[in-house]
Every structure is written in C-alpha cells, then in structure tokens.
Amino acid sequence: AGVAMGISETLGANPAITAVATVLTGIMGAIVVTPTMNRLGITDFRARGFAAGLASHGIGTARAFQVDEVAGTFAGIAMGLNALVTSLLVPVAATLLLR
Numbered sequence: 001a002g003v004a005m006g007i008s009e010t011l012g013a014n015p016a017i018t019a020v021a022t023v024l025t026g027i028m029g030a031i032v033v034t035p036t037m038n039r040l041g042i043t044d045f046r047a048r049g050f051a052a053g054l055a056s057h058g059i060g061t062a063r064a065f066q067v068d069e070v071a072g073t074f075a076g077i078a079m080g081l082n083a084l085v086t087s088l089l090v091p092v093a094a095t096l097l098l099r
Contacts, residue, residue, distance in 0.1 A: 001026075001057070003083045007090050022057065029056025030063040045071040053078030 001022040008018035033052045042048055045068040052060040053075030061079050065072030 003087055007087060010091060011094050023059070025055075026057040026059035030059045033060055033063065034067060046074045049074030050078040054082050057082075 001019045004018045004022040005015040009015045029052065033048070033056060037048045037051070042051075049061075049064045049068070049071030052064040052071065056063070056075075057079055061072060061075040064075035
C-alpha cells in the first residue's frame with residue numbers, strides 16, 4: 001500500500017482511495033489464491049508463493065508463509081520485485097498515456 005500510495009500521489013490521484021483498493025486486492029488475493037492453485041493443480045510451492053506475492057501483496061505473502069515457508073519466501077521476493085517494477089514503469093506509462 002505504501003508504494004501504491006506514493007505512486008498515486010505522484011500522479012495526482014487520491015492516495016487514500018489507492019490504499020483502500022490495494023488492501024482490498026490483497027485480502028481478495030489471499031482468500032482466493034490457495035483454492036485457485038489447488039484447482040489448477042499447481043503444487044510447486046515456489047510458483048504458488050510467487051503468484052501470491054505478486055497478486056496479493058503483503059497479505060498474500062503472510063498467507064503464503066502460513067501455507068509453506070518456501071511459498072512465503074517466494075511471495076516476499078515477488079512482492080519486492082513487483083514494487084520495484086511498478087514504481088519504475090507506472091510513472092513512465094502514465095506520462096506516455098497522458099500525452
């Protein structure tokens with residue numbers, strides 16, 4: 001939520017609404033990720049954790065740690081990489097789209 005709020009403030013959006021949307025995304029992802037992975041037959045905890053961290057942020061990472069330590073580790077890596085790439089690409093994309 002911190003990265004999302006910073007980016008939205010930079011772009012002139014409302015950081016409070018961004019924080020709420022980010023937290024809701026994380027909650028929904030944490031609820032849905034394990035059943036979805038089970039239905040898809042994905043058993044590799046590295047892939048499951050990476051997907052949870054990428055889509056569900058900190059809440060998904062916490063959930064991944066509850067499921068398996070390896071999944072939690074990969075979720076943390078994915079969350080950090082997502083924050084880095086998002087903070088670099090979103091301002092550039094917004095600038096190009098607003099021209």
